[in-house]
Amino acid sequence: MVNGDPLYHWTALAVSTALLLPIPVAVLAGWTPPWMRGRRAGMRLRAHGALCCYALAPLNGLPRIADASVGTVTACTAAGLGLIAAAVVLFLLAERKDANARSAGQAEAPRA
Secondary structure: OOOOOHHHHHHHHHHHHHHHOHHHHHHHOOOOOHHHHHHOOOHHHHHHHHHHHHHHHHHHHHHHHOOOOHHHHHHHHHHHHHHHHHHHHHHHHHHHHHHHHHHOOOOOOOOO
């Protein structure tokens, strides 16, 4: 078995699902975390970036769990790097959108 113990990969997949998935899904459903209330302009972009980060876990874990070939695992790892690059771009775009909203005076009222 080239890909190691599948229990490790199942555990990593379960932990990443529990930690990385709920908040972006909730944000896309319309919820805004209290610590981000002053930066709402880029929330959807941030949520999509977080989903790109989450997608890395199943993309890298599932081929290893299935004991896929080295070529398949390598291709999935390369695709994962593309997802991380997309997440970085989305996070930077979100920050730019927030900065533009602040400079245009569209920021929300201060927190109570």
